[in-house]
Amino acid sequence: MKLILLGAPGAGKGTQAEILSEKLNIPTISTGNILRAAVKNGTPTGLKAKEFMDAGKLVPDEVIIGIIHERLAEPDCSNGYILDGVPRTVAQAEAIEKAGIIFDAVVSIEISDDEIINRMGGRRVCESCGSSYHVKAAPPKRDGICDNCNGKLIQRKDDAPETVKARLEVYHKETEPLKDFYAERGLLKSVENSGIAETTERILSVLGK
Ligand code: AMP
Numbered sequence: 001m002k003l004i005l006l007g008a009p010g011a012g013k014g015t016q017a018e019i020l021s022e023k024l025n026i027p028t029i030s031t032g033n034i035l036r037a038a039v040k041n042g043t044p045t046g047l048k049a050k051e052f053m054d055a056g057k058l059v060p061d062e063v064i065i066g067i068i069h070e071r072l073a074e075p076d077c078s079n080g081y082i083l084d085g086v087p088r089t090v091a092q093a094e095a096i097e098k099a100g101i102i103f104d105a106v107v108s109i110e111i112s113d114d115e116i117i118n119r120m121g122g123r124r125v126c127e128s129c130g131s132s133y134h135v136k137a138a139p140p141k142r143d144g145i146c147d148n149c150n151g152k153l154i155q156r157k158d159d160a161p162e163t164v165k166a167r168l169e170v171y172h173k174e175t176e177p178l179k180d181f182y183a184e185r186g187l188l189k190s191v192e193n194s195g196i197a198e199t200t201e202r203i204l205s206v207l208g209k
Pocket of ligand 1: 031032086
């Protein structure tokens with residue numbers, strides 16, 4: 001199963017990707033997590049990406065395309081994967097298509113901007129492994145500590161309200177056109193965000209699982 005999860009920032013892509021990854025036994029590839037690790041480790045990619053990320057802007061396509069080529073060539077991707085947060089522009093989608101990478105489905109998680117702005121303040125992520133939580137909707141077992149790796153949970157800088165608004169604008173302008181791109185290829189399935197468990201059920205159902 002080769003799957004793309006589309007959706008606005010905060011739509012629940014990361015959470016669904018983690019659940020589906022376990023259920024379908026395939027890895028999740030999140031460019032956001034890869035970039036945050038690069039920033040934390042001070043790699044050349046991280047140094048390039050940081051200012052774009054902090055401002056809620058997209059990292060240049062060529063950086064992302066390089067990351068994806070490298071990651072998809074790793075052996076754990078041979079049985080399939082879930083792409084979370086990539087592609088984010090038509091240029092990225094075209095580059096992936098040009099590389100001969102094809103998908104079984106593209107699932108767009110739908111949610112209103114207002115709901116996203118309300119929810120983002122509660123999001124927490126693990127600074128070590130990138131797992132995501134929500135203080136109300138999906139709290140960790142122990143306050144401030146990751147269930148998966150005992151790492152520290154933090155609020156992302158780019159979850160600040162002004163940055164969330166900038167990221168939503170970028171989403172509508174740059175990423176939403178991908179829905180038409182994949183609808184034209186007969187791959188697009190849309191699923192309303194309707195709570196974590198229900199959304200997973202709906203995604204599995206549109207995938208015929
Ligand atoms: P995310 O965790 O997916 O919300 O990504 C966090 C930030 O990383 C985004 O706001 C962008 O600055 C950057 N980023 C992640 N994935 C991509 C991508 N596919 N294209 C461009 N920028 C990206």
